[in-house]
Amino acid sequence: MISRSTQNTIFTGLTCAAFFICTGLLCGLIITIIFKGLPALSLSFLFSPAQDFGASGGILYQILGTLLMVIVAAIFVVPIALGSAIYSSEYLRSHRKKRILELSLLALNGVPSITFGLFGLILFVNILGTGISWMVGSIILAIMMVPTTTLSTLQSMQSLPMTYRENGYALGFNRSQVIRYIVIPQGLQGLVTGLLIGLARAIGETAPIMFIATAFSGVTVPISVVEPVSTLPTHILSLTQQATNPDALKNAWGASLVLIILVFIISLSAFYARSKLKNLSQRV
Amino acid sequence: MPAVNLKTLAKEFNYAMPQTSKSYLKLVGEKPAETAIKAENFSAWFGENCVLSGVTTQIAKGRITCIVGPSGSGKSTFLRSINRINDSVPRYKMHGSLSVEGLDLDKKTSSLTQLRAQVGMVFQKPCVFPRSIKENVLFGLRGHKISRTEKDQIVEQSLKSAALWNEVHLRLDQSATTLSLGQQQRLCIARALAVKPKILLLDEPTASVDPVSGRSIESLILKLKHDYTIIMVTHDIRQTKRIADDIMFFCSGALIECGTNEFMFSKECSEQSRLYLDEAFCEC
Secondary structure: OOOHHHHHHHHHHHHHHHHHHHHHHHHHHHHHHHHHHHHHOOHHHHHOOEEHHHOEEOOHHHHHHHHHHHHHHHHHHHHHHHHHHHHHHHHOOOHHHHHHHHHHHHHHHOOOHHHHHHHHHHHHHHHOOOOOOHHHHHHHHHHHHHHHHHHHHHHHHHOOOHHHHHHHHHOOOOHHHHHHHHHHHHHHHHHHHHHHHHHHHHOOOOHHHHOOOEOOOOOOOOOOOOOOEOOHHHHHHHHHOOOOOHHHHHHHHHHHHHHHHHHHHHHHHHHHHHHHHHHHHHHO | OOOOOHHHHHHHHOOEOOOOOOOOOOOOOOOOOOEEEEEEEEEEEEOOEEEEEEEEEEEEOOOEEEEEOOOOOOHHHHHHHHOOHHHHOOOEEEEEEEEEOOEEOOOOOOOHHHHHHHEEEEOOOOOOOOOEHHHHHOHHHOOOOOOHHHHHHHHHHHHHHOOOHHHHOOOOOOEHHHOOHHHHHHHHHHHHHHOOOOEEEEEOOOOOOOHHHHHHHHHHHHHHOOOOEEEEEOOOHHHHHHHOOEEEEEEOOEEEEEEEHHHHOOOOOOHHHHHHHHHOOOOO
């Protein structure tokens, strides 16, 4: 029989191993990207357009294309996620319906991203005839971000004790005032956290936007909503297909580093927003 | 609303009825000048569980009415029915007539906002919004156009009425969560008073605070009775004896007896009431 202290040591060792495997892999990945990407990084790389299918020049339009698509996607997501969370938290009385909504959102969250791309291709490009458009890409990214953002907002709203709502009603507020003055400030924290997590995921997506929103070369700043853009993930994909060209590979690492930095900035913003909005939500 | 035969209704919907209702109006001694609340054959259900049955009573203006009875007797349900806070509870239903300051609660045309503006409520656990003391007092007036001077006056008046001004007037901008529980409960009373109600509902306001704070809330309630009709649910029989003008005794969802303090603590009241009020023992 193993003694308690031995059991404790084994358990501590296993959890430590799990922790170091997890962080080790992540650190290894980040360190590799930093070392391989740093040589490509310069101001001209960041602020000049790509040339020779990306083998030379920079990634200006790819950064702009990526930011444009995810920012517009975020603008679509906010009202949908907030509205769905308010409806589920404040208006749906049936626990069964609430559960169905939550399960649907979880299921939607688990759908492979390529499926969203195919859906966009069939609905927008084939049926509606929009052609390849960055706006369609934003809509598809927004659909992908909705579950994370809605669930996070909903969780925040549901964690608000009923007594706060009752105090609001007792002060003469109607339901919309209770939602506006008490529930939404509480939900904001979850909304922003979920949105930024969704953005961090969406910014790195290639599959859903590859067929419907992006072109691999020859694009600049779009002047209408039905034009394609180039994004960092699709640019990296295009460059790795030219892996025999060392310049293209170097730029691929550089673009990867920029993408990682963007995701890192968004994740940091999520942490910052979470701590700031925690105070705000405590203000109710 | 047409008259409802409770037994027929209960049979029809297969609802559980409480023990035979002995509800009757038995106001003796001094006759109240005016009626603030009038209930006639008032019943309430949570789903299929009948929690109040056939309550008929009148509550006088400008007096302190204490509602007493064992746990689960329907005291809080009756109190919460007065400002219809229970409406937000799923599967809550009510029948019969309940009018507050002449406003008939059965009529769907009655405005809940109008009703709740006349009826302030303070709950068992102090629930301050994590905002400043000043913002808490003014919370119920959000959406009203009030000048800064008026706001300052309301804050001062409400805090003075709640006997809290002297303790907090130098730190009105500090968070309300820094106050002690007793002070928080008085702040909740000040917040309720700021919307200028005619009736104040108190659901065990001293249950969550220490005896010293409880006493200061009691003295405050005694002061407030000159300006407000106060209806208070309490489990503290000694407190009831100290501050109540009228007492309502509930048991198993029925109003067993109501009368003045002197009557209810005399030998003239029913055996059932006397047993509960003297020995906190109930056999209903």
